[in-house]
Amino acid sequence: MVETSQIRPHMEVLGSDGAHVGTVDHIEGDRIKLARRDSPDGDHHYVPLSAVARVDAHVHLDRTAAALGLVGVATATAATTGDATAASPLPPVKNRAVEGSAPRRNFYLPWIVGLVGLVLLLLLLTKACSPDRTEPVASDTAMTAPYAAEPAAPATGTAALPVEQVTLPGGRTISAEPNSLNYALQAYLASNAPAPRTFTFDKLNFDIGSAAIRAQDQANVDALAEILNAYPEARAQVVGYTDTTGTGRGNAELGQQRGEAVAQALIAKGVDRSRIAAASGGENAPVDTNATAQGRFENRRTELIVIAK
Template identity: 45%
Template sequence: MVSPNGDYRDGAPSHIHIEKKKGFNWLPWLLLALGILALLLALSRCDRDDAAAVAPVDNTTAAEATPPAEVVATTPNANTATALVGTSGLGGYLAGAEPTPRTFTFEKLNFDTAKSEIRSEDAAEVNEVATTLTQYPTTRIRIAGYADARGADAANAALGKARAESVKAALAAKGVDANRIETVSGGENDPVDTNATDDGRFENRRTELVVTAR
């Protein structure tokens, strides 16, 4: 009740104080979130460091580490045996002025299956080639050995090389300087006959002579 002079009666307050509600404090939660984030970053960095510390495993097998036998001999126009010039024409070629290289096939020099030894019946032609080469001492040659298509590629490459080395040794034994003779393998590449018959395979077990320089 208000008195005539404006005062409140009966002990009523003269004014009312309303307390404002305090706002939510985000600071502790923000600090907690930053701490968790820092922990996650530290853990991820440790994982990367551990992965980098592990040495890479070399899964290369011994077979993969060893390069395959290289086949380096190529016979031009070797679709048939008659497409090649026989060694009987070697002397005439060396006396002329035709350019090098030039490939000659041995007319009677073949090998038994899986063998690299020169057969006695074929030695005469090797001797004739040796005689021709001694008449032209500056001539350099390459002997390429071949195999038929039976057997693994690597074995045939090695067999071709062994046959070329046999011819080189026979020429050297007849007085031809071994330093003038290079040997390579043609493996089973460039067959001059079919590999489906015994006679054809016999023709493919051969060597060829390439004049590389006069």
């Protein structure tokens, strides 16, 4: 089996036919979670680790995307053959002479020129008859503060799944959604899989310019603390990330504040301070585009790295 430590975030995943299947987001349990930006339906997709044939600069699979049920994830490129070119819908301006005869005139060209002229005339008349628009036109302005407000992003990046009751060592139970960080983390800590291992929170993103844990994400943090308390030998690092809004230095500081906010929340729930560290990823290693509000929301994330178990 391929060593999972060789598989890192942002590596390209290729099918057995060499086609692009997706990009590694991170490993969850015995599966590779693919980044959303390659997904045509806007959802995360998964590839079992058992399908990995080898790892070099890319992750190579032993089967195609179609065989994995990922039809539509990889993008096919249309092929062209020979030197054939698309035929023009317009007739030629001059026909070739045949056996020395004079070229015949193109009787369609005057009609085409006249039709184009008529369309342009109608456009000019329409514009002349339209009322003047005096409303101000919105324009982008330079930000006067490190962060500016933007439309609210969805609370989560993935659709809610049925909740399962997971029993932890000691008999305590937590509620966890399959494919969530907490679900994958407890399975990993209960296994013999080696450390380190990185997990991306599925429900722990931040508002722009803020390091405060949102109210709708607090239950996710509480369940995480329960898991870490059930495995007292585990040590972890919380890494905070930002989008590209603001300055690089400011984002590095904000990422550190986000990591420390989560670490402090875990300590407040009983996790020993010596087992939790905080770090910043700043605006580096985005998991989505910074050109949209949804993408920036995805990048304002937190990751948990299990250092020892």
